[in-house]
Amino acid sequence: MKLQGKTALITGGSKGIGRAVAEYMLDAGMNVGITGRSMNSLNSVTDELKAKYGNRIMSFAADVRDYSAQQNAVSQLIAEFGNLDILIANAGVGHFSPIDEMTHEQWNDIIDINLTGVFNSVKAAVEPIKKSEGYIITIASLAGTNFFAKGSAYNASKFGLVGFTQAIMLDLRQYGVKVSTIMPGSVSTYFNGHTPNDADNWKIQPQDIAELTMDILKMNPRTLPSKIEVRPSRPGGK
Numbered sequence: 001m002k003l004q005g006k007t008a009l010i011t012g013g014s015k016g017i018g019r020a021v022a023e024y025m026l027d028a029g030m031n032v033g034i035t036g037r038s039m040n041s042l043n044s045v046t047d048e049l050k051a052k053y054g055n056r057i058m059s060f061a062a063d064v065r066d067y068s069a070q071q072n073a074v075s076q077l078i079a080e081f082g083n084l085d086i087l088i089a090n091a092g093v094g095h096f097s098p099i100d101e102m103t104h105e106q107w108n109d110i111i112d113i114n115l116t117g118v119f120n121s122v123k124a125a126v127e128p129i130k131k132s133e134g135y136i137i138t139i140a141s142l143a144g145t146n147f148f149a150k151g152s153a154y155n156a157s158k159f160g161l162v163g164f165t166q167a168i169m170l171d172l173r174q175y176g177v178k179v180s181t182i183m184p185g186s187v188s189t190y191f192n193g194h195t196p197n198d199a200d201n202w203k204i205q206p207q208d209i210a211e212l213t214m215d216i217l218k219m220n221p222r223t224l225p226s227k228i229e230v231r232p233s234r235p236g237g238k
Helices: 016-027 039-056 067-081 104-132 152-175 198-202 206-218
Strands: 007-010 031-036 057-061 086-089 135-139 178-184 227-230
Touching: 007 016, 007 067, 016 031, 016 039, 016 206, 031 039, 031 067, 039 057, 057 067, 067 104, 086 104, 104 135, 104 152, 135 152, 135 206, 152 178, 152 227, 178 206, 206 227
Parallel strands: 007 031, 007 086, 031 057, 086 135, 135 178, 178 227
Antiparallel strands: none
16 A cells, blocks of 8 residues: 555554544655543643644543444544545553452443444544545454463453454455454553553554555555564563
8 A cells, every 4th residue: 555645544543543643644745643541641742742743732521432423433534634544543541359359330331432432433534444445454462372371351352352453354355345353462651551661662563553554555466464573572671
């Protein structure tokens, strides 16, 4: 895909992987819309990116649990830039506890954001992406194939997300739409209340996932990398 002038929507785009992908896309000459739940965080990031890239960046307060908010973000982005070519479904949360301690609120939050939220984002974007024969990339996790203690809800959401993504890949390729899922291991982000720091230098960096995303988008259209696992090369800094 030639990326210059293409338009992308990134959920969870105010920090971490989403923000890194946004910057790489803007560097490539693309138009970008980012969403998040906090307009304060979005405004800060958008102001910073506009200072560097001009009006090719937009932001929308759009909780992925709210389908109408996803529809609104897609509509506004198309109204501004004329099309939608790429969706990066990146928004996600994590709560980790054994099943006997996990609350219904924690379970629902994870499933509603990590799984139903991706459905909402894809559903809102799928028709314009079919028209542009574009690309959908979901950001899953190695937790989508490797289960672990205290991860029942998170594992369920990511196993489900990987299955969802592979199924819609089969649904949509007849329209010329490509669908991939990226499954990172430990990434240095603000996920689950963590603050990135120097001790994270062994981890995957958000820029690494952004670079991988761009490489996927640039691949020859005859080839589809449908599921990609990504790990730190030296776990735990060893």
